[in-house]
Amino acid sequence: MTxxxxxxxxxxxxxxxxxxxxxxxxxxxxxRARISEHIDRPVRTSKREAEPVPFAAGPDEYLGDGRFxxxxxxxxxxxxxxxxxxxxxxRYNLHYFNYLNQLTRERHAPALGMLIDDWIxxxxxxxxxxxxxxxxxxxxxxxxxxASAGQLLPDxxxxxxxxxARYLAQxxxxxxxxxxxFANAKALVCAGLFFDTPEAANWLSAGLAILxxxxxxxxxxxxxxxxxxxxxxxIFVEDLLDIVNLATSxxxxxxxADAAACLALAREHLPRTLDWLCTMTHPDGEIAQxxxxxxxxxxxxxxxxxxxxxxxxxxREPSGAQTLKSLDASGYVRAECGKYxxxxxxxxIGPDYLPGHAHADTLSFELSLEGRRMIVDAGTSTxxxxxxxxxxxxxxxxxTVTYEAQSSSDVWSAFRVGRxxxxxxxxxxxxxxxxxxxxxxDGAIHAGADWYVSxxxxxxxxxxxxxVHRRTWHGDADTLVVVDQLHSMSGRxxxxxxRTFATLRFAPGFDVVQRADGEIIVSADGMVRCxxxxxxxxxxxxxxxxxxxxxxxxxxxxxxxxxxxxxxxTRLSFRTLA
Numbered sequence: 001m002t003x004x005x006x007x008x009x010x011x012x013x014x015x016x017x018x019x020x021x022x023x024x025x026x027x028x029x030x031x032r033a034r035i036s037e038h039i040d041r042p043v044r045t046s047k048r049e050a051e052p053v054p055f056a057a058g059p060d061e062y063l064g065d066g067r068f069x070x071x072x073x074x075x076x077x078x079x080x081x082x083x084x085x086x087x088x089x090x091r092y093n094l095h096y097f098n099y100l101n102q103l104t105r106e107r108h109a110p111a112l113g114m115l116i117d118d119w120i121x122x123x124x125x126x127x128x129x130x131x132x133x134x135x136x137x138x139x140x141x142x143x144x145x146x147a148s149a150g151q152l153l154p155d156x157x158x159x160x161x162x163x164x165a166r167y168l169a170q171x172x173x174x175x176x177x178x179x180x181x182f183a184n185a186k187a188l189v190c191a192g193l194f195f196d197t198p199e200a201a202n203w204l205s206a207g208l209a210i211l212x213x214x215x216x217x218x219x220x221x222x223x224x225x226x227x228x229x230x231x232x233x234x235i236f237v238e239d240l241l242d243i244v245n246l247a248t249s250x251x252x253x254x255x256x257a258d259a260a261a262c263l264a265l266a267r268e269h270l271p272r273t274l275d276w277l278c279t280m281t282h283p284d285g286e287i288a289q290x291x292x293x294x295x296x297x298x299x300x301x302x303x304x305x306x307x308x309x310x311x312x313x314x315x316r317e318p319s320g321a322q323t324l325k326s327l328d329a330s331g332y333v334r335a336e337c338g339k340y341x342x343x344x345x346x347x348x349i350g351p352d353y354l355p356g357h358a359h360a361d362t363l364s365f366e367l368s369l370e371g372r373r374m375i376v377d378a379g380t381s382t383x384x385x386x387x388x389x390x391x392x393x394x395x396x397x398x399x400t401v402t403y404e405a406q407s408s409s410d411v412w413s414a415f416r417v418g419r420x421x422x423x424x425x426x427x428x429x430x431x432x433x434x435x436x437x438x439x440x441x442d443g444a445i446h447a448g449a450d451w452y453v454s455x456x457x458x459x460x461x462x463x464x465x466x467x468v469h470r471r472t473w474h475g476d477a478d479t480l481v482v483v484d485q486l487h488s489m490s491g492r493x494x495x496x497x498x499r500t501f502a503t504l505r506f507a508p509g510f511d512v513v514q515r516a517d518g519e520i521i522v523s524a525d526g527m528v529r530c531x532x533x534x535x536x537x538x539x540x541x542x543x544x545x546x547x548x549x550x551x552x553x554x555x556x557x558x559x560x561x562x563x564x565x566x567x568x569x570t571r572l573s574f575r576t577l578a
């Protein structure tokens with residue numbers, strides 16, 4: 001191991017909690033859990049007090065005739081349930097059984113029931129990807145939702161489901177924590193409510209104990225999920241809604257006081273989680289793509305809002321008249337002004353002990369204009385370790401500043417982070433005397449901006465010169481100005497055009513052209529949408545890609561603006577739309 005690798009490893013592991021280290025060692029040394037496969041048949045299930053309300057339906061993943069589509073990649077069962085030519089994540093999706101709750105499930109109900117039988121026959125206890133704790137947790141819940149919605153779950157399937165819950169109880173993901181452990185707990189609670197045995201009562205107690213501990217830890221004060229991925233936040237919201245739905249149907253209050261308390265806790269938290277998701281949703285109805293976030297995995301806000309309404313959850317949607325909405329604990333800001341909505345990232349990359357889904361995107365932003373995304377994140381197309389995963393997590397893939405060709409946080413492998421950036425000096429306000437915004441060469445703000453957000457980060461402090469990147473956004477109804485300043489704590493600021501630059505990625509469908517005078521014209525559908533000017537060196541317009549979904553890449557234009565001075569001012573004017 002080289003000295004630099006040792007430093008990276010130190011910064012990666014030093015934040016881990018003792019329980020993570022203990023369980024990683026335990027699971028790395030000990031063989032997979034072995035359980036008794038004896039079950040008294042028929043398996044006793046609990047009597048429901050009421051029918052559950054309809055669950056949130058997902059996209060069609062089972063296409064019929066034994067064909068599936070996951071992550072925009074088609075496949076079938078010709079090579080079994082663990083096909084080696086598909087990615088690990090594709091195989092996981094095959095084992096999740098999310099397709100039991102897809103929009104066309106009624107049409108495919110007989111075939112879906114046969115898939116359950118086939119899975120049982122082909123996947124003996126403990127063998128294959130389907131018995132790893134995370135896919136196991138999701139499948140347990142999906143089979144229970146299938147049965148709770150009135151579909152047939154034969155005795156053999158119920159027996160298999162019982163064994164799956166028994167196995168999961170011995171393999172909880174304390175080495176990871178976060179959304180994985182929450183999914184484990186949800187599965188134990190749902191299985192504990194579904195079955196009527198003393199062992200199932202123990203699962204319920206264990207799951208409830210985890211939920212009571214993890215809910216306050218994983219939900220931030222502003223309602224956000226602490227891993228700071230809008231996609232995983234939406235999954236978290238659906239998890240809470242499912243718990244409320246299934247617990248209410250099963251008569252949680254009849255099971256135990258703990259179950260009733262957990263149901264009440266989930267109901268209490270849901271309004272804030274829905275408010276957060278609404279804030280982080282663009283006008284097109286899809287999430288912002290900060291950190292690991294892709295469309296088509298979690299249900300959109302509108303679908304989850306309808307699900308919540310069916311459950312009687314009451315909350316107040318954010319007012320569109322609010323110019324700035326700050327999610328202080330998460331470090332996200334929504335600026336809604338005139339014809340644009342900007343979503344800004346001024347927060348940490350995630351919890352220090354669990355940054356696996358983090359990107360080096362500190363001080364990045366996205367922007368929608370007239371309801372259409374215009375400035376987008378690179379997105380997330382893969383979880384497989386390799387060059388593409390590294391590119392998508394790196395700073396240069398995001399709408400922020402890269403200094404000396406370094407990422408602000410040291411993302412590496414598929415889910416690792418070494419040294420990481422921390423936000424400092426955060427400030428935001430709405431001006432009392434709104435007017436046209438602007439900035440001088442030194443970055444000073446002209447009076448009259450409608451709104452103002454400023455923050456800096458420490459991600460480049462370890463580099464020569466001890467660099468601090470500060471970014472300020474301010475705007476009015478017609479204009480957005482972005483001011484980037486590179487401050488050196490010692491020495492000079494390096495402004496090599498190939499290594500220090502700001503990036504703006506435009507959504508597919510937007511054309512970007514540079515005029516002779518340096519002005520950038522952004523157009524779509526034959527109309528000029530934005531005029532962009534800057535104080536940097538000659539900008540480069542690069543053909544690149546946007547990855548809105550896993551397994552998908554769409555051509556787009558990338559604008560790279562090198563620094564000519566330590567301060568770079570970029571001005572986007574939308575008055576062309578008048």
